[in-house]
Amino acid sequence: MAKIYDVIVIGGGPAGLTSGIYGGRSKLDVLMIEKDNLGGQISLTDEVVNYPGMKKISGSELMKAMREQAKSFGVSFVQTEVIEVNFSQDIKKIITQSGVYEGRSVIIASGLVHKKLNFKGEEEYRGKGISYCATCDGEFFVDRDIFVIGAGFAACQEALFLTRYGKKVHIIAREPEFTCARSIADKVLTNPKIEVSFNSEVLEVSGDSLARKIKTKNNITGEVVEYSSEDGENIGVFVFVGQEPKTALYKGKIDLDDDGYILTDTRMRTNLDMIYAVGDIRQKYLRQLVTAVADGAIAISDVEKCLYDYKIKNNSNVEIKKEVQIEEKPQGVFSEEMLNLIKETTNKFKEEIELVLVKSEDDEKNKKILEVSEELGKISNKIKFKIYEANDEYLKDKISLVRLPALYLLDKDGKYARIKYSTIPIEHELESFLQAMNNIVGEEEKVRESLLERINKLDKKINVKIGVSLKCTRCPQTVRATQFIVSKNKNIDLEVIDVITHKEFKTKYDIVGVPAIVVNDKNLYFGQMNLEEMIEILEKQ
Incomplete structure (x- = not known):
């Protein structure tokens, strides 16, 4: 029987995270569905100076703190894309790329997307300037x-x-x-x-x-x-000419205004029972961080009251969750949030995985990736870690030695899993790196059967290189989608490349934006891609 959550929050920005924090604190069973890594548009903001009590903080730092706070109250997170919703029954269904999730209530907090001006050359030079x-x-x-x-x-x-x-x-x-x-x-x-x-x-x-x-x-x-x-x-x-709401999924299902914003009352309720909208996606006078968190708190407060009334009416005896205890952070290269993520992911590994670091001749370049790799091996006994020099005879004809230093993922049999990181898997890329390992030795990601069928039909050898920047919040989704394809089809291999470190790669393909996707060393694509979009690209080769 599928698990039924008390609340499903769609979107991981400040409004959604506030709903998660308040909901978790009230012992509700909350699931947050995020398409991207963390924080919504505010995470891209370099400097927040008008949030009460915060003299100055970056958007990404604030969102990391809010996410960790939500996790400390037992909120569950899943990174996937919502492709359909069904609000017609008492139990609401959220259909995603990775499966169906069910909840008694839904809070929509999926925010806005950047508007385009449609001037001549805008689409042609997207990612090229x-x-x-x-x-x-x-x-x-x-x-x-x-x-x-x-x-x-x-x-x-x-x-x-x-x-x-x-x-x-x-x-x-x-x-x-x-x-x-x-x-x-x-x-x-x-x-x-x-x-x-x-x-x-x-x-x-x-x-x-x-x-x-x-x-x-x-x-x-x-x-x-x-x-x-x-x-x-x-x-x-x-x-930067404004934004528009991401409400295409809800058209014809929820009342929207003429500009596509969701209509709510003062309690953030939509015209549908137990469906709420918070933050920038709803019609409102002021779209600011402070009003987003207020929306999130108001919505979850009403949800809590309605669920309480529902449980009393239906004689429902729902188990009270315990708060999650976060261990103190050891010293090292990983933040507390990163450490928790590493432990949470590696605990799901069914078998050990092997990481191989092949060093370059540049000791300075080796230093950081070596530090990160060694600490990963210390955090979990599920990760075996080995180091090789580029001229080691063992490596001959086994793996590509272009662009070093690099991390190579090996499967349970010690064979190259066709995933290589010519970058340091930290910052925004840590989660995609952990998911790559999980795809090899951990729990299988849930994906629509129709997408799996299309992946299996890819019968040509295809090489994919994804140019990333560790500061980029859009790159991990593209990397994660491609890694999943690699884990399901042995015809595909992937290299994730830091374009700032490897300037020769950046220069060769005139890369001035990330993610930059190079297929078979000739076909270039720019921009964030989900799983279906990456499949479409590979089907064209």
Whole structure:
């Protein structure tokens, strides 16, 4: 019989995490479903300075703390993508890429996605100069001219962040002035590395393999200006023109307003019984971190009351959960959250797994990956760890020795599992790395049968290389999806490559955005991909 949760929260941003914290603290059985790793849009924010009680903190740090707090109260997490919902019965069904989850109530907290402007070249140069995430892609534009499109809070904040990379940051704003708080607008206007063009819009971005030109128009004077990079250098174009709700799944099932936002009452209830919406996805006056957490607390409070009434009415004797005790963090390279994740994952391993580190000739490059690998081996007795020099006779003809140092995953029989990490599996990539090991020796991930059938039909030898950055929050989903395919089909192999460390790979394929997917060393794809999208790419080869 399938487990029935008290509450299923869709989305792991501040609103959803607050619902999880309050729900777990109230001894409700809460499941949080996250498509990406952690934290929603706020996790990409470099600096949060207006959250009460926090003088200054990064969005990612705040979300990590909230997630750990939720876990300490017994909240369960699963990383997968919701593809369908059924709210027609008392027990609600959430259909995902990895299976069906059931709950007595649902809180929708899946937030917003970036809007596109649809100017000429926007789609063509996505990942080749055009980006929607400064944290993920800013470091690719060191000493380059960077253009930020937008006039709101996000545009101003990201422009300030990008000044640490670009030689000049140009803001192109349709509005006659900034639409954000005066305090941040003044910071932008007084920054010597930022130049602002108001009443202007982008007409076109062009170039060759990378974006090198941008054409803008002043809507007051009618003047058209084309900027060409000096000495043929590429440019960066970051689009921050607002967001739109991710509500396509709920159209025709929940009442939405004309702009696609979910309609709720003051208790965050939708028009359907026991279905709630919180955070940026609902219709509201102010979309800020502080209102998101308030929404989450209000919704779960109503859920708790309704579930209590339901249990009394139905004479239901539900077992009270115990709070999860978090062990004190030992000293080392892993944070407390990372340690808990490693222990939680490796405890599920049915057999030992072997990690092989092949060192490069550069001792400095070896140092960090060696430190991480050795500590992984110490944390769990399910991980066997071996070190080899590149010229070791044992390695001859067994594995590819291009791009070292690198970690290789071996299966229970000591054979190369066709997954190689030419990067340090830490930060955002730790979870995908652990999942790769779990796919080999642990519990099998649940995936729709139709997707498994398509994976099994891939009958050509295909080599996939995914260029990542350890700062990127979009890369792990793409890596995780590809690793799953590799675990199910021996025709596919994967290398995960840190493009900042391995500059020759970045240069060869003109990579100025991540994730960057190279298939069979010739076909390039850019952007975050889920399992079905990765299958589609491999089916085309």
